[in-house]
Amino acid sequence: MPKTKKSPALNTRDLANRITSITQDLNAANADVALLQRLKDAEVNAKRLERELTDMQKDLSVALADEHDAKQQAAFANIRNMAITSSAPVEDLNPGLLKMTYKVTYETLSYDSSTRRNLWRANSAHSIRYLPDTALKYLIEAKPELIPQRIMDLAPGKPAEAIHQYIQAIRRGYLSS
Numbered sequence: 001m002p003k004t005k006k007s008p009a010l011n012t013r014d015l016a017n018r019i020t021s022i023t024q025d026l027n028a029a030n031a032d033v034a035l036l037q038r039l040k041d042a043e044v045n046a047k048r049l050e051r052e053l054t055d056m057q058k059d060l061s062v063a064l065a066d067e068h069d070a071k072q073q074a075a076f077a078n079i080r081n082m083a084i085t086s087s088a089p090v091e092d093l094n095p096g097l098l099k100m101t102y103k104v105t106y107e108t109l110s111y112d113s114s115t116r117r118n119l120w121r122a123n124s125a126h127s128i129r130y131l132p133d134t135a136l137k138y139l140i141e142a143k144p145e146l147i148p149q150r151i152m153d154l155a156p157g158k159p160a161e162a163i164h165q166y167i168q169a170i171r172r173g174y175l176s177s
Helices: 008-076 133-142 159-172
Strands: 079-087 101-112 117-125
Touching (some): 008 133, 079 133, 101 133, 133 159
Antiparallel strands (some): 079 101, 101 117
16 A cells, blocks of 8 residues: 655645745835835935935025016116105204105006006105105115115115115104114
């Protein structure tokens, strides 16, 4: 009588289970190796990404500044011939800053429907305080040399701050020191 072999189904099942278990362990080990490699590269990648982020932020700042300048130049292109004249009450020989009147005259490019063209139109404001925003920005940023010295003395070298302080003083009715 021939020798009987062990049940092949039992052995193959055990082998298949063992293969499945080892395959899962191998996949986990490979995932751990990949994670370890990423962790080893993490410091170098973080420094590279930090440099890229800094460069991109600088590029964005430059692009935004250029865009702002282009918009401002386009708005300023519609204003020309700005002038400021000052006057004081006749009876006051040495008027203070708040008694002075600063009339601003300028020209803006406006559409004329009768001629269907853009034409230069004269404008005026009886005080710097009443200038439209675009004209005020034009005065501060494009023509700060037109700002009267008495106003500039409020914040020397800072036209925007000087105008702001002047307008605040006009609203309050007094200059704060």
